[in-house]
Amino acid sequence: MPIEQKQDRIILTHPKGSSAEILYYGATVISWKSVSKGSSTEPQERLFVSAKAALDGSKPVRGGIPVVFPCFGAPSHPEHTKLSQHGFARNTIWSFGGIVLDNEAGVSIRLTLEPTDAIKQVYERPFHLAYVVTLAEHQLVTDLHVKNTALSSSGPLEFQALFHNYIRAPSNELFVTPLTGVTFYDKTEATDELKSQPKVEKRDKVDVKVFTDSVYENAPGTYEVTWPSGKIEVRTKNFPNVVVWNPQEQAGAKIGDMEAGGWERYVCVEPGHVRGFVSLATGETWIGQQVITVEE
Ligand SMILES: O=P(O)(O)OC[C@H]1O[C@H](O)[C@H](O)[C@@H](O)[C@@H]1O
Numbered sequence: 001m002p003i004e005q006k007q008d009r010i011i012l013t014h015p016k017g018s019s020a021e022i023l024y025y026g027a028t029v030i031s032w033k034s035v036s037k038g039s040s041t042e043p044q045e046r047l048f049v050s051a052k053a054a055l056d057g058s059k060p061v062r063g064g065i066p067v068v069f070p071c072f073g074a075p076s077h078p079e080h081t082k083l084s085q086h087g088f089a090r091n092t093i094w095s096f097g098g099i100v101l102d103n104e105a106g107v108s109i110r111l112t113l114e115p116t117d118a119i120k121q122v123y124e125r126p127f128h129l130a131y132v133v134t135l136a137e138h139q140l141v142t143d144l145h146v147k148n149t150a151l152s153s154s155g156p157l158e159f160q161a162l163f164h165n166y167i168r169a170p171s172n173e174l175f176v177t178p179l180t181g182v183t184f185y186d187k188t189e190a191t192d193e194l195k196s197q198p199k200v201e202k203r204d205k206v207d208v209k210v211f212t213d214s215v216y217e218n219a220p221g222t223y224e225v226t227w228p229s230g231k232i233e234v235r236t237k238n239f240p241n242v243v244v245w246n247p248q249e250q251a252g253a254k255i256g257d258m259e260a261g262g263w264e265r266y267v268c269v270e271p272g273h274v275r276g277f278v279s280l281a282t283g284e285t286w287i288g289q290q291v292i293t294v295e296e
Pocket residue numbers: 060073085086187213214243244245268270
């Protein structure tokens with residue numbers, strides 16, 4: 001069955017062998033298996049999920065593709081003061097919104113989220129989110145549609161959004177490109193003042209062999225993660241920023257739901273709009289998209 005609805009998740013299966021699993025909790029993609037382009041080997045897992053990750057809805061999933069909305073990191077907007085880090089989209093149960101495609105070009109479903117009672121306690125703005133996950137032979141596509149459903153008198157909806165991709169790859173052997181010359185903010189710095197000082201990326205190939213938490217500003221929008229035996233491309237629309245994060249042991253050992261040495265098995269390459277806010281007029285819809293492709 002190409003689209004199987006279980007109690008807590010949806011499983012997509014493509015006729016050419018790839019598959020994906022999406023939890024209703026957080027609309028979190030927790031598995032994407034795809035074959036390599038030139039080989040007939042079994043489909044391989046392309047995302048990292050910590051063996052210690054909670055998948056029961058008790059906390060955001062440590063791995064896969066959590067959806068970050070409406071704030072990235074600690075809240076900085078006056079309307080977000082009661083929100084927790086990375087907002088509520090990643091720790092709320094979404095609803096099934098239907099099958100979008102079911103053929104060889106793509107197997108695709110939609111999940112939706114509107115303010116729940118719990119969200120209304122901490123966030124006053126009305127909104128409608130639709131998240132479409134599409135599986136192709138060598139590709140996974142995710143689209144987030146944000147609609148401002150408020151009355152016209154309420155002013156624009158201001159939000160941040162990001163796809164927190166945990167890409168499975170050996171972190172000490174990989175490079176993220178092309179980021180040369182791009183301005184970034186280094187969240188590994190010790191003080192807020194240093195964190196807010198722009199730096200310019202001088203490396204042709206960005207590695208994550210040391211604790212890395214960099215927010216690139218006017219980023220090119222298409223990224224490659226390359227390691228000796230593999231390559232993944234992340235192509236994006238409407239996301240001017242990208243975050244590259246790997247805690248290495250220095251910060252990773254302090255993360256309660258990180259498996260031992262987990263930081264050696266992934267890099268987070270997170271396309272988003274997180275410097276400043278998207279400003280969305282009443283009745284309008286904003287769409288952010290990524291296309292992740294296996295290139296080896
Ligand atoms: O632990 P979490 O709330 O899931 O956040 C995990 C990480 O997300 C992003 O990559 C941020 O840039 C990091 O600063 C943060 O540590």
